[in-house]
Amino acid sequence: MTSSATTLKGQPLDKGVLESMLRRRMFFAPSFDIYGGVAGLYDYGPPGCALQANIIDIWRKHFVLEEDMLEVDCTVMTPHDVLKTSGHVDKFADWMCKDPKNGDILRADHFVEDVLEARLKGDKEARGQKVEDKEEDPKRKKKKAKGTEAVKLEDAVVKEYEEILAQIDNYNGEQLGELIKKYDLRNPATGVQPEPPVAFNLMFQTAIGPSGNLAGYLRPETAQGQFLNFAKLLEYNAGNMPFASASIGKSYRNEIAPRGGLLRVREFLMAEIEHFVDPAGHKKHERFHEVADIELALLDRNVQLSGQTTVTKMTIGEAVKQKIVDNETLGYFLARIHLFLQKIGIDQSKIRFRQHMSNEMAHYACDCWDAELLTSSGWVECVGCADRSAYDLTVHAKRTGAPLVVRETLETPEIVEKWEPEINSKKFGPTFRKDAKTVEAAILALPQEELAKLAEELKTNGKIVVDVPGVGDGKVEVSKDLLAIEWKKHTINIREYTPNVIEPSFGIGRILYSLLEHNYWVREGDEARGVISFPPAVAPVKVLIVPISSKAEFAPHVRRLSQKLRSVGISSRVDDSSASIGRRYARNDELGTPFGLTIDFQTLQDGTFTLRERDSTRQVRAEEEKIVDAIKALVEGSKTWQDVESELPIFEGQELEIRPAEN
């Protein structure tokens, strides 16, 4: 099926053809295929793995190395307590609704979106307008078919639908339920209205150890491991702020309705950064000036609320100045994300940064911008960049008593008067036993107004009741022999604060798939063949070595060239099959291999080789050393193909004819 999406060369993108090519070339394929597969689980084949490794390699250099980030590798298996404290057990959920007729489980926001889009499409058809299709999972397409009749809608209704769609991520379950009722939205598969939406937690639950007593989950993000290691990382960083940690690893989400191939899966690779910053400095960033002039396509919250999706192009410097983007650190990372996506070969005209609306934000976030990439499935969030404020460190510190704070020596000491709780540790421990630390942490975390109130109560009643989640019924009585709360004057030499966190979070699978779509095109000829124009740095294999014939005298050249390329860290593959050279190149164009080295009869005489560039199919001819140097420079990005053509003799060969009978 042809969608409104286009290839790199502006041709209509045939997603079916692209997907079958990706499977044939083993970029990725459904896991457990021969058992019928499981929705949302995929395996990567050799080119998929190499592509992923190259993206990760560039990511590490671009972020971890460039900014001296502290990389950690934490476990996937996470105890219940951690994710209860972080809020994921209670709030990490999507809304789902059930079709009472056939039991279909629908993700409520996607269901509302699909039915309204189908109605708008029907309206356009009825008005004789051109209809642009969004690529869909074929199963969903079939179900949708009944709902896409060409029916003209009133203009006011069209406007209402468009306004709802522009802010579809902003509705909660109740509001989605109201929309389903108000517009009588029915499951196209049965013609029945689904039941009201209910929350479905996306985490996979498990039990750790044989007793089954320690409940746990597969992590839904890598972030929590980084937060829990904050104090150790700060110490490792010699107490210096700001700093960032980073982590690359698998995360798991039990998505209600996986769709769009790699775009919504249940197991995926994430690369996440937690940048810890002092909130007192307006989250300024000392390298912001380096990116201030970078222009981004921004779609802010207010534009979406007005029912529009038009982006504004603006430098990040201007966006922060106008407070469209809240602070320099958030802005710095948006620009750095843009540069990273550009570096790996994402189409610049297919990136936008969309701000989350207030209801859409995750429970921990106070501002969030997504880097969205345009694909045949529409705009897809590929990187989330959230300001998580001090949320995570605060809740974990409160729960465990661990000091997840920064202590800074003040140049000029401050005199401070405040309420201060004093624990009688001799009695406190024996009274509360295993809960003593938790109760103490809850008391120490109480705000000043609360302490003032409790001091009075302690004086009058001889005891107070403190909220301590997770201990008994959450209410703990503390008597005055265990605790005193007094107004004290202090000289402060140390300032203590909980850092705020800016978190860029990358879904590598979504980026990888978008990259494939953005770089794919079709070379017209006797037989149209797919090409993926990856930049050399991300291409799974950099060089294809093709001996013109399988005669023994070519073998030493093949071996030597492979070895030489290996020694300079460049991956190559040999294709010594009997197919024509043109056919062999065409096969590797599908894998996105940027350069081809041919060993022909002239090589045997004068030791020269031809080097072919994938996109132009142009060739140069030179001795081994010059060719290997050229490849190295091209892969490292220090030379372009034009540079190479200006330095080495052009070769006009006939190798590219493709004989249709072969494969």
Ligand SMILES: Nc1ncnc2c1ncn2[C@@H]1O[C@H](COP(=O)(O)OP(=O)(O)OP(=O)(O)O)[C@@H](O)[C@H]1O
């Ligand atoms: N089910 C998934 N499959 C593949 N990648 C995902 C999935 N869920 C999240 N990601 C990736 O992880 C990144 C960070 O996760 P985040 O929690 O911000 O996503 P999200 O807002 O829940 O995504 P969505 O709204 O699309 O479900 C996303 O930008 C995306 O690239």
